[in-house]
Amino acid sequence: MTDTIKIDALTRDGAKEELARLADILARANLAYHTDDAPDISDAEYDAFKRRNAEIEARFPDLKRDDSPSEQVGAPVADGFSKVTHAVAMLSLSNAFDDADVSEFDARIRKYLGLTSDVSLTYTAEPKIDGLSLSLRYEDGVLVQAATRGDGAVGENVTANARTIEDIPDQLKGAPAVLEVRGEVYMSHPDFEALNDRQAAAGQKSFANPRNAAAGSLRQLDANITRARPLRFFAYAWGALSDPLADTQMGAIERLHALGFQTNPLTRLCDGPDEMISHYRVIEQERATLGYDIDGVVYKVNDLGLQSRLGFRSTTPRWAIAHKFPAELAWTRLDAIDIQVGRTGALSPVARLTPVTVGGVVVSNATLHNEDYIAGRDNKGEQIRDGKDIRVGDWVQVYRAGDVIPKVADVDLSKRPKDAQPYVMPTRCPECNSEAVREPGDAVRRCTGGLICPAQAVEKLKHFVSRAAFDIDGLGAKQVEQFHADKWIAEPADIFTLRDRYGTGLQQLKNREGWGEKSATNLFDAIDERRNIGLGRMIFALGIRHVGEAAANLLATHYGMWEAFSVAMRTAEDGNDAWEDLISIDGVGAVMAGSLATTFNQQAELASIDRLVAHLNIEEAVRPDTADSPVAGKTVVFTGTLEKMTRAEAKARAEALGAKVSGSVSAKTDLLVAGPGAGSKAKKAADLGIETIDEDGWLDLIGTA
Numbered sequence: 001m002t003d004t005i006k007i008d009a010l011t012r013d014g015a016k017e018e019l020a021r022l023a024d025i026l027a028r029a030n031l032a033y034h035t036d037d038a039p040d041i042s043d044a045e046y047d048a049f050k051r052r053n054a055e056i057e058a059r060f061p062d063l064k065r066d067d068s069p070s071e072q073v074g075a076p077v078a079d080g081f082s083k084v085t086h087a088v089a090m091l092s093l094s095n096a097f098d099d100a101d102v103s104e105f106d107a108r109i110r111k112y113l114g115l116t117s118d119v120s121l122t123y124t125a126e127p128k129i130d131g132l133s134l135s136l137r138y139e140d141g142v143l144v145q146a147a148t149r150g151d152g153a154v155g156e157n158v159t160a161n162a163r164t165i166e167d168i169p170d171q172l173k174g175a176p177a178v179l180e181v182r183g184e185v186y187m188s189h190p191d192f193e194a195l196n197d198r199q200a201a202a203g204q205k206s207f208a209n210p211r212n213a214a215a216g217s218l219r220q221l222d223a224n225i226t227r228a229r230p231l232r233f234f235a236y237a238w239g240a241l242s243d244p245l246a247d248t249q250m251g252a253i254e255r256l257h258a259l260g261f262q263t264n265p266l267t268r269l270c271d272g273p274d275e276m277i278s279h280y281r282v283i284e285q286e287r288a289t290l291g292y293d294i295d296g297v298v299y300k301v302n303d304l305g306l307q308s309r310l311g312f313r314s315t316t317p318r319w320a321i322a323h324k325f326p327a328e329l330a331w332t333r334l335d336a337i338d339i340q341v342g343r344t345g346a347l348s349p350v351a352r353l354t355p356v357t358v359g360g361v362v363v364s365n366a367t368l369h370n371e372d373y374i375a376g377r378d379n380k381g382e383q384i385r386d387g388k389d390i391r392v393g394d395w396v397q398v399y400r401a402g403d404v405i406p407k408v409a410d411v412d413l414s415k416r417p418k419d420a421q422p423y424v425m426p427t428r429c430p431e432c433n434s435e436a437v438r439e440p441g442d443a444v445r446r447c448t449g450g451l452i453c454p455a456q457a458v459e460k461l462k463h464f465v466s467r468a469a470f471d472i473d474g475l476g477a478k479q480v481e482q483f484h485a486d487k488w489i490a491e492p493a494d495i496f497t498l499r500d501r502y503g504t505g506l507q508q509l510k511n512r513e514g515w516g517e518k519s520a521t522n523l524f525d526a527i528d529e530r531r532n533i534g535l536g537r538m539i540f541a542l543g544i545r546h547v548g549e550a551a552a553n554l555l556a557t558h559y560g561m562w563e564a565f566s567v568a569m570r571t572a573e574d575g576n577d578a579w580e581d582l583i584s585i586d587g588v589g590a591v592m593a594g595s596l597a598t599t600f601n602q603q604a605e606l607a608s609i610d611r612l613v614a615h616l617n618i619e620e621a622v623r624p625d626t627a628d629s630p631v632a633g634k635t636v637v638f639t640g641t642l643e644k645m646t647r648a649e650a651k652a653r654a655e656a657l658g659a660k661v662s663g664s665v666s667a668k669t670d671l672l673v674a675g676p677g678a679g680s681k682a683k684k685a686a687d688l689g690i691e692t693i694d695e696d697g698w699l700d701l702i703g704t705a
């Protein structure tokens with residue numbers, strides 16, 4: 001910072017000049033930071049300039065400029081956006097890729113609800129907008145908060161930015177006292193092109209597609225930049241609500257429209273899969289001339305009563321699905337096949353391609369999955385691509401759908417070079433030279449180096465700090481790679497001793513290239529903050545094979561506490577009680593259970609986990625919305641015929657209320673719900689003195705008779 005004159009010593013003229021200088025510096029810094037993604041001053045310097053500006057303004061209030069940096073809405077804050085915990089999680093949608101998937105969706109719903117094919121079931125069908133979702137909270141009709149989806153549970157507070165979007169009303173007349181409107185922020189094609197022209201004219205980077213432009217524009221720390229970007233908003237859903245909007249999805253959309261939101265004019269009511277698919281074709285036809293990007297059609301059960309009975313799986317509603325448009329394709333040359341080693345040791349072949357544009361994005365890599373895929377076989381040994389294998393030098397057709405990693409769809413054998421050789425998968429790990437073996441039943445070859453393999457270790461660390469895991473501000477994949485390469489961290493536990501080892505002394509983080517006093521302290525503080533960690537995140541962060549984010553959360557809610565989880569994993573063995581309890585969790589199968597048990601039985605892994613746990617305070621998992629549930633924590637068994645709902649629905653609803661549903665009666669059973677035809681289970685329950693009720697009694701108990 002170049003300012004030296006003390007504020008007390010400034011003359012009036014000097015102050016005026018200094019305010020002009022600061023306004024200029026801060027405006028430039030904003031531009032460099034936001035539009036170029038290339039900040040030219042540090043966050044600390046930025047803060048200091050802003051503070052100095054505010055202090056001068058406080059001393060000479062009448063000299064405050066019209067374009068004063070302190071008046072700028074949502075002007076950058078050093079730590080980015082504040083976090084917002086969504087009152088109702090923002091979920092994603094499961095996908096349908098062809099007509100058969102749509103019919104299956106309808107069949108699944110009917111089966112779940114126990115509806116026969118003669119009962120009609122209506123759906124809405126509407127375009128799936130390719131933008132980014134936003135949740136707008138209105139209290140007494142006034143917009144009080146706007147938040148991005150984030151990880152679904154916690155998003156970013158972008159209220160100031162959302163207020164600059166014309167399609168987002170500041171006030172609503174006649175809205176429920178609490179209303180969270182959800183929808184998609186997007187940019188139209190003409191606005192996108194004009195923005196890129198402006199960017200080019202100003203010598204700034206252009207955006208790859210309207211979605212990136214919309215995301216980049218909404219997530220500006222300075223709302224004035226967002227204001228200058230023409231963003232739009234379609235409302236299509238809602239979160240927290242004090243009163244229902246309507247009885248049907250269509251009614252709710254109409255209500256949102258009447259309240260002043262843009263809703264998509266291509267939304268239709270459809271009477272079953274045939275009509276849904278024909279509306280899909282209509283939307284597909286209109287796609288090119290809509291003027292904004294869409295990537296499919298979303299179908300939703302129209303009756304909101306049925307929606308609530310159907311409820312949610314861990315990350316997606318049962319009552320909706322996204323029918324995606326076919327992916328975009330392009331031909332290019334496969335120049336090389338490289339092997340990447342993942343955190344579980346999987347050797348993944350990656351195609352290096354001559355760069356080609358697919359659907360507006362330059363693609364230079366594609367996943368090749370595993371050796372069978374390269375050879376032209378799927379995981380059941382059946383032919384794919386008519387059995388054509390993939391060789392270095394081949395012309396390949398690549399495709400990408402949405403955000404997924406590009407894949408190889410086809411090979412042009414007529415262009416295959418004469419000397420092209422079938423690809424041979426290495427049998428040693430290219431990173432640590434340990435043997436790479438393929439176990440029976442496993443599609444991939446895996447490095448057996450375990451913790452000694454640097455690639456596995458670094459991938460595990462990257463996973464550990466990723467967004468859905470420990471999500472430590474300032475510690476991303478790049479930093480982890482550098483720290484690992486320099487032997488500062490070898491395993492997750494080492495992250496929590498960084499301050500002790502590199503906060504003071506000979507080698508210090510703040511002296512590393514790219515680091516400074518402030519960023520080093522910020523990192524140490526961010527690490528300290530994460531010493532308190534939720535159980536779901538903790539389990540996910542361990543990077544155990546087959547245990548994704550959703551499964552980790554299921555395990556967390558089931559076991560509640562780290563100690564209970566870890567004891568169970570250490571003792572679970574095929575057939576014993578801990579094992580049975582583990583696989584009784586809906587969503588945990590024998591494969592995942594086996595993977596958990598194996599991990600918790602490997603001494604080196606276990607020791608590494610124990611070293612990590614010693615630095616942490618792992619929070620108890622809370623079961624959502626079960627505080628006043630009469631069945632929370634109870635073990636319930638259903639038997640006999642249920643007449644008002646299917647077994648699947650009964651189980652899902654009991655679990656949503658915090659109950660554990662078991663398939664067999666034992667001394668641990670708290671309640672038996674017995675319908676007509678109940679046999680041995682009812683008898684056993686009677687012998688054990690377990691409370692038994694019928695279906696109506698159950699509905700009475702859970703309050704939905």
Ligand code: IVH
Pocket residue numbers: 090091092093126127128129130131132133149184236237298317320322
């Ligand atoms: S409904 C509970 N409707 O697609 C699910 N989503 O892949 C509520 N999206 O995160 C979402 N257009 O960002 C819904 N008409 C539409 C949509 C739509 C785009 C996005 C949304 C969501 C993602 C899921």
